[in-house]
Amino acid sequence: MAAWSPLEWPVLRQFRSGDVFGRGPAVTSPTTRHIAPRTATADRVVQSVCPFCAVGCGQKIYVKDEKVVQIEGDPDSPISRGRLCPKGASSAQLVNNPLRQTAIRYRAPYATDWQDLDRDTAIDMIADRFLETRRRTWQDRDEHGRPLRRTMGIASLGGATLDNEENYLIKKLFTAAGAIQIENQARI
Template sequence: MNMNRRQFFKVCSAGLGGSSIALMGFSPNAALAEVRTFKLARATETRNICPYCSVSCGVLIYSTGDKSKNSQSEIIHIEGDPDNPVNRGTLCPKGAGLRDMIQSQNRLKWPEVREAGASEWKKISWNEALDRIAKHMKADRDANFVAQNKDGVTVNRWTTTGFLASSAAQNETGYLTVKMLRALGMTSIDTQARI
């Protein structure tokens, strides 16, 4: 985009009180008094992908809060992204209710574990969760990795664990996911975005 010559200017109360605009019938005092009765509202609009199904509709998320420490950010509205060629601004009823899922009291917000034999779910940290997943993966892979099939052909496969990738992952994330999982020998790889 050619920005070299684009100029910016300020519209300030002093400028609106100028004589030229007054010549055209602009009454600065009343107009500027009105300005002081108004309060500015701020929101941001960001793109994301609906997490539900494999269609992966684009959404626009509106939130309030200016990211300063003492302001609470809150999602106030979600709508379909009109620029996304998949859904062109439309959403299914479930997707249209996304905001309620995000703000649901029952929404899972941190990793939880139910130990073998226990009846209660216990909150754990992300580090603990990732360590546990890694240990489970290693144990399962050590027990079930197949280096050669019964005919003696090298296959190096691990078929007892599967992986489901996110629908919001881009090409690059998808590439790294497959690289990583294939290196482990995993054969059951799928993505939420698969159609």
């Protein structure tokens, strides 16, 4: 490390360099001058959409050694034009958090321990339960013989982390299955 000189005092640097208001290189420390942003060292940049709400802000995800190192707003996004809210800007924590669950966890009724399931087993369990509930709670007609063709045993409550397209598909799926209790947190 170089010896400190009074000529490197920030106020003197401002006047010597002509940066009188101290908004340029005169106020940059030697440490700051020698560091590079995480985005400059990334192996690749992936375009994505913020997972936090239904707005769908565009994100640029910077990846180095197959690890997310930075997430920034995508200036090419017509929705957010390069801006992210505080939650969107912190979304790298979702991926990099050491406590993040990466396995499908299942706890059987009355069990005290969780067990890991593979994806296909979990999807089959959900589908079987969905179909069984629909079959068991199906109402074809009311007491006067009028057609109902519905189930009151299945309901859907969506969250704002889903975008419009996902909510549209969920609504179509549940309506086709005969569910009429379909709501979304963004509308409540």
